[in-house]
Amino acid sequence: MNPTLSFLASLALALSSAFAAPKPNVVVIFCDDLGYGDLGCYGSPVIRTPNLDRMAAEGLRFTDFYSAAEVCTPSRAALLTGRYPIRSGMCGNRRVLFPNSKGGLPASEVTIAEALKGAGYATAHVGKWHLGIHEGSRPLDQGFEHSFGLPYSNDMDARADLPKGSVDSPTPPHDGWNVALHRDGKVVEQPADQTTLTQRYTEEVVKFIGEKKGGPFFIYLAHTFPHVPMFASPAFKGKSRAGIYGDAVEELDWSVGEVLAALKKNGIAENTLVFFTSDNGPWLIMGDQGGSAGLLREGKGSTWEGGMRVPGIAWMPGRIKPGVTSELAHMMDLFPTALALAGTPLPKDVTLDGTDLAPLLFESKPLPARPFFYYRSDQLFACRVGEWKAHFQTQSGWSQPKAEPHDPPLLFHLGRDAAEKRNVAAQHPDVLARITEAVTAHKAGVVPGSPQLR
Numbered sequence: 001m002n003p004t005l006s007f008l009a010s011l012a013l014a015l016s017s018a019f020a021a022p023k024p025n026v027v028v029i030f031c032d033d034l035g036y037g038d039l040g041c042y043g044s045p046v047i048r049t050p051n052l053d054r055m056a057a058e059g060l061r062f063t064d065f066y067s068a069a070e071v072c073t074p075s076r077a078a079l080l081t082g083r084y085p086i087r088s089g090m091c092g093n094r095r096v097l098f099p100n101s102k103g104g105l106p107a108s109e110v111t112i113a114e115a116l117k118g119a120g121y122a123t124a125h126v127g128k129w130h131l132g133i134h135e136g137s138r139p140l141d142q143g144f145e146h147s148f149g150l151p152y153s154n155d156m157d158a159r160a161d162l163p164k165g166s167v168d169s170p171t172p173p174h175d176g177w178n179v180a181l182h183r184d185g186k187v188v189e190q191p192a193d194q195t196t197l198t199q200r201y202t203e204e205v206v207k208f209i210g211e212k213k214g215g216p217f218f219i220y221l222a223h224t225f226p227h228v229p230m231f232a233s234p235a236f237k238g239k240s241r242a243g244i245y246g247d248a249v250e251e252l253d254w255s256v257g258e259v260l261a262a263l264k265k266n267g268i269a270e271n272t273l274v275f276f277t278s279d280n281g282p283w284l285i286m287g288d289q290g291g292s293a294g295l296l297r298e299g300k301g302s303t304w305e306g307g308m309r310v311p312g313i314a315w316m317p318g319r320i321k322p323g324v325t326s327e328l329a330h331m332m333d334l335f336p337t338a339l340a341l342a343g344t345p346l347p348k349d350v351t352l353d354g355t356d357l358a359p360l361l362f363e364s365k366p367l368p369a370r371p372f373f374y375y376r377s378d379q380l381f382a383c384r385v386g387e388w389k390a391h392f393q394t395q396s397g398w399s400q401p402k403a404e405p406h407d408p409p410l411l412f413h414l415g416r417d418a419a420e421k422r423n424v425a426a427q428h429p430d431v432l433a434r435i436t437e438a439v440t441a442h443k444a445g446v447v448p449g450s451p452q453l454r
């Protein structure tokens with residue numbers, strides 16, 4: 001090539017990389033104990049969620065999106081690592097981490113934040129953590145450059161003199177819990193004023209978006225609500241037909257509207273994947289302060305569908321074709337999806353359990369068929385293959401002290417019987433055999449991590 005052409009070619013290359021679209025931003029909005037039936041776009045007749053309904057109308061709404069666990073800590077570990085919690089040891093007897101727990105997310109685990117930080121992303125955690133308070137497990141130890149929120153659930157660290165029944169009272173005392181608000185690992189308010197948490201988390205995220213609009217960035221917005229005890233700010237309190245629970249969810253909906261508006265205002269909505277979901281199903285034993293799983297059976301704490309199937313909405317205007325999908329997807333898919341968007345390779349020598357959702361999100365292609373495993377604590381309770389789900393054990397979320405084993409397993413067709421009412425195991429021994437095979441293959445590939453929930 002002559003020198004002039006060669007110069008022009010290298011100039012063109014330099015210009016194209018200078019003006020190439022920046023890497024896409026990723027925002028995960030994660031609610032706590034929000035049920036499958038608690039949003040307008042998932043059929044709630046009483047809770048108003050216009051912003052989430054619009055997000056769903058502009059994006060892709062999943063009918064069959066799953067949490068990787070039936071309770072909080074394991075679910076969060078799975079989301080951030082892309083792995084079933086059994087692999088990281090973030091599940092077990094105590095079900096979740098407590099303030100006096102010794103363990104936490106092992107430093108050896110690679111989180112989405114660590115992987116994206118390595119790819120040049122600014123990273124922020126805003127909201128509930130619940131993956132450990134000891135060195136190695138905290139947000140700043142796990143790839144987040146900024147952190148603002150609570151170290152664990154808002155009902156932990158209750159005041160010793162809290163009157164009985166306060167937790168599920170419709171107007172719990174504001175100062176009944178001693179849980180502290182942290183910024184970058186330091187206490188900034190104790191007890192945290194829970195009535196304004198959703199507002200303050202939102203302001204924090206909107207500010208971060210404004211500061212980092214040049215991108216790329218990763219935001220993990222893990223809301224404290226609608227986890228009991230329920231609080232809403234004065235602007236939302238007493239406004240919903242569904243009581244204080246509805247107030248809290250309507251405020252979360254407002255928050256989603258603010259975050260999406262901030263992305264639009266800064267001109268980066270088309271280059272930002274926002275994924276909205278919940279850590280597990282509704283906490284049904286909490287009565288008026290527990291949500292609804294809609295037509296699904298049971299709720300938080302159980303491996304019936306209501307415990308683990310949760311709302312899932314993906315939004316990236318202009319990139320994601322609006323619609324509704326019944327493809328089976330789960331929160332462990334967000335790890336490989338985020339890394340694929342960032343154009344960064346998956347970590348070496350790490351067993352991942354998710355798949356990149358990009359072909360579904362951006363090209364409406366079906367996902368590869370794969371089984372889904374429902375764990376309660378460190379026990380595999382159920383498995384779904386296609387429309388079929390087999391239960392090897394069942395247990396109510398809270399009110400049944402012991403698991404009930406099933407041999408042969410219970411079998412339900414989730415298309416014809418989404419509520420899991422009609423066991424058809426006797427009619428389909430071939431299906432049970434296929435599912436049992438999938439479980440055997442999965443178990444052979446699981447090396448349990450050292451138990452952390454002690």
Ligand code: MG
Nearest residue numbers: 032033072279
């Ligand atoms: Mg939860």
